[in-house]
Amino acid sequence: MDRLDELEARSVYVIREAYAKYRNVAMLWSVGKDSTTLLWLVRKAFFGEVPFPVVHLDTSYKFAEMYEFRDRIAKEWGLDLIVVRNEEALKSGAGPGKGKLDCCTKLKTDALKQGIDRLGFKAVLLGIRRDEHGIRAKERYFSPRDKDFSWNYKDQPPEIWGQFTVKADDETHIRVHPILHWTELDVWRYVRREGLPVVKLYFARGGKRYRSIGCQPCTSPIDSDASTVDEIISELETTRVGERSGRAQDKEQAYMMQKLRLLGYM
Amino acid sequence: MGNDREFLGFVITGHMDHGKSTLIGRLLFDTGSLPEGKIEEVRKTCELLGRKLEFAYVVDHLREEREGGMTIDTAQTFFRHGGRDYAIIDAPGHKEFMKNMVTGASQADAAVLIIDASEGLKEQTRRHAYVLAMLGLRDAVVVINKMDLVGYSEGAFEKLKGEAVAFLSRLGMAPPHVIPISAMSGENVVKRAESMPWHRGLTLIESLAGMKPRESLKAKALRLPVQDVYGFGGKRVAVGRVESGTLAPGMEAGVLPWGGKVRVGALEGFGSRPERAECGMNAGFADAAGLKRGDVVFAGSPPFSGRTIRGSVFWLGAKPLAKGELVVCRIATQEVVAKVEAIRNRMDSSTLEVIEEDAERLEGTEAAEVTLSASAPLAYDLFSGIPTMGRFVLVRDGLVEGGGIIARAVK
Numbered sequence: 001m002d003r004l005d006e007l008e009a010r011s012v013y014v015i016r017e018a019y020a021k022y023r024n025v026a027m028l029w030s031v032g033k034d035s036t037t038l039l040w041l042v043r044k045a046f047f048g049e050v051p052f053p054v055v056h057l058d059t060s061y062k063f064a065e066m067y068e069f070r071d072r073i074a075k076e077w078g079l080d081l082i083v084v085r086n087e088e089a090l091k092s093g094a095g096p097g098k099g100k101l102d103c104c105t106k107l108k109t110d111a112l113k114q115g116i117d118r119l120g121f122k123a124v125l126l127g128i129r130r131d132e133h134g135i136r137a138k139e140r141y142f143s144p145r146d147k148d149f150s151w152n153y154k155d156q157p158p159e160i161w162g163q164f165t166v167k168a169d170d171e172t173h174i175r176v177h178p179i180l181h182w183t184e185l186d187v188w189r190y191v192r193r194e195g196l197p198v199v200k201l202y203f204a205r206g207g208k209r210y211r212s213i214g215c216q217p218c219t220s221p222i223d224s225d226a227s228t229v230d231e232i233i234s235e236l237e238t239t240r241v242g243e244r245s246g247r248a249q250d251k252e253q254a255y256m257m258q259k260l261r262l263l264g265y266m
Numbered sequence: 267m268g269n270d271r272e273f274l275g276f277v278i279t280g281h282m283d284h285g286k287s288t289l290i291g292r293l294l295f296d297t298g299s300l301p302e303g304k305i306e307e308v309r310k311t312c313e314l315l316g317r318k319l320e321f322a323y324v325v326d327h328l329r330e331e332r333e334g335g336m337t338i339d340t341a342q343t344f345f346r347h348g349g350r351d352y353a354i355i356d357a358p359g360h361k362e363f364m365k366n367m368v369t370g371a372s373q374a375d376a377a378v379l380i381i382d383a384s385e386g387l388k389e390q391t392r393r394h395a396y397v398l399a400m401l402g403l404r405d406a407v408v409v410i411n412k413m414d415l416v417g418y419s420e421g422a423f424e425k426l427k428g429e430a431v432a433f434l435s436r437l438g439m440a441p442p443h444v445i446p447i448s449a450m451s452g453e454n455v456v457k458r459a460e461s462m463p464w465h466r467g468l469t470l471i472e473s474l475a476g477m478k479p480r481e482s483l484k485a486k487a488l489r490l491p492v493q494d495v496y497g498f499g500g501k502r503v504a505v506g507r508v509e510s511g512t513l514a515p516g517m518e519a520g521v522l523p524w525g526g527k528v529r530v531g532a533l534e535g536f537g538s539r540p541e542r543a544e545c546g547m548n549a550g551f552a553d554a555a556g557l558k559r560g561d562v563v564f565a566g567s568p569p570f571s572g573r574t575i576r577g578s579v580f581w582l583g584a585k586p587l588a589k590g591e592l593v594v595c596r597i598a599t600q601e602v603v604a605k606v607e608a609i610r611n612r613m614d615s616s617t618l619e620v621i622e623e624d625a626e627r628l629e630g631t632e633a634a635e636v637t638l639s640a641s642a643p644l645a646y647d648l649f650s651g652i653p654t655m656g657r658f659v660l661v662r663d664g665l666v667e668g669g670g671i672i673a674r675a676v677k
Binding site: 001003005006009012013016017019020043044045046047048049051130131140156157158159160161163164165166181183185 | 365373546654
């Protein structure tokens with residue numbers, strides 16, 4: 001087994017463990033490279049099936065290319081796609097103009113809360129990785145959340161030998177992070193090996209490409225000429241620029257990401 | 267082209283304030299692995315807090331940690347050096363956060379134990395060493411940090427090295443390298459120190475290059491604990507991770523703990539049909555007649571099976587483990603209710619002193635030999651033979667509260 005085999009094996013084990021313990025599972029698919037990798041791993045775990053709903057949290061501010069990609073893949077892979085939007089907040093004018101913390105909270109965190117309340121999932125799979133951001137490095141594979149979605153990172157249960165926390169009474173759900181141990185480079189090497197489809201925005205056009213994609217108003221491209229997966233891998237092998245440097249929500253205030261996660265952000 | 271780059275995850279352990287975070291910051295800095303944005307982010311935060319930029323803050327991302335000046339949870343950072351990818355697993359050095367330390371260390375291939383040259387072995391140095399030994403990380407590298415505080419003295423180093431090696435040998439540990447360093451100035455971390463010409467051994471980065479991932483259990487007898495059984499597409503497929511040995515279609519395998527036999531059908535894959543599944547792989551195989559989660563499929567010499575399990579338990583719960591109490595015991599995918607029959611040789615995991623020979627209770631961070639009587643038989647191996655099947659966790663209210671390893675079978 002090489003490194004990618006090992007990464008894949010650990011992820012598949014976590015996915016199957018979540019499904020074995022709960023059955024009533026959903027996964028969040030942001031349409032980005034990480035959660036698309038997660039989606040592929042789910043198909044590996046269940047021999048091509050995706051035996052639970054795939055939820056897209058739609059802020060309505062995503063790139064057109066992302067909507068196009070989402071709908072195409074959902075059809076090709078036969079996904080049970082559920083699009084969740086905080087319609088009420090959108091109607092009352094929530095958006096990036098009113099501050100990024102407010103916007104992310106209403107259109108992503110609150111939308112997810114409403115979605116879970118309505119659909120009643122016990123466990124939600126997410127494609128976050130430890131190397132993305134300092135606070136994500138603190139995460140466990142199985143991370144219980146209370147009804148307010150708050151995350152008590154100071155008092156997390158231990159996780160040893162592939163044995164995970166299962167506590168989830170009626171008021172809680174468990175966040176499951178099957179690709180927590182992957183790095184950004186791992187994801188691209190896996191994309192190359194498996195021939196995974198990714199949104200075109202990742203590839204350079206006119207000297208710019210998106211290294212991380214989110215909402216259009218808050219995501220900016222980096223300078224890059226990497227227009228193929230191979231070129232992206234070479235670029236990442238030498239770069240010292242942070243992956244999320246183009247993501248406004250992380251930089252606006254020193255503790256933005258921490259605040260968002262405490263509030264239940266992904 | 268890089269899919270097969272070598273990878274190693276190692277944990278840095280030791281007493282609080284002995285310099286773990288500074289060492290990580292130093293490793294990242296000197297290997298050119300700090301993202302540009304990260305330094306800026308930390309610098310801004312330090313300005314907000316009115317502190318000067320220190321390497322330690324680079325790994326202490328959380329506000330509370332920076333304010334308190336200590337690491338709370340386990341975290342991972344990544345760097346590349348000499349053609350190898352490394353993950354540094356940062357373990358907190360405070361007693362209160364032992365469960366985080368254990369979580370971090372259990373995910374590591376290798377370990378570094380850091381000791382402050384001016385303080386010597388402290389409570390958490392010894393306790394962390396105990397945990398490393400229990401987790402099978404017996405060849406941890408020892409670094410004696412803050413050598414600048416003892417005037418780079420060879421005598422001071424040799425004395426502390428002697429104490430450390432003597433203590434570790436009581437745990438069956440033999441450090442392959444003991445290295446004098448200063449994480450603050452970087453001496454003997456990545457760059458060789460001119461201040462300590464008497465040190466002829468390796469630098470830390472050289473010792474990391476020699477660390478090996480955990481040994482594969484491919485050559486051992488087959489153990490496949492069934493994780494789940496699926497019925498997609500009208501087929502019954504059992505899935506599970508091969509914990510040791512290799513699974514191949516057509517094999518006649520035994521099943522414990524119920525004592526049946528199974529003929530392994532075709533292996534399932536996604537878009538492919540694997541010919542075999544070796545240790546570490548997630549197998550799926552057809553014709554899973556009667557199999558269910560918790561069954562252990564085996565070949566070769568059988569695992570032990572019984573209702574009585576005895577192991578060295580390290581307790582992490584906020585509430586003590588009590589004799590007579592019912593807990594859930596999990597070994598791989600097996601999960602049964604078990605009664606705590608006896609707690610023997612209750613020990614302080616730092617001093618290794620036995621507090622009580624026959625105890626009523628086991629407190630957090632203490633260790634003991636615990637005898638469990640399970641409500642149904644469990645299949646297991648000895649930790650020394652097949653570690654993945656020779657360890658168990660104790661679970662209370664869905665939370666993992668203790669870990670144990672099995673040194674001997676109970677007849």
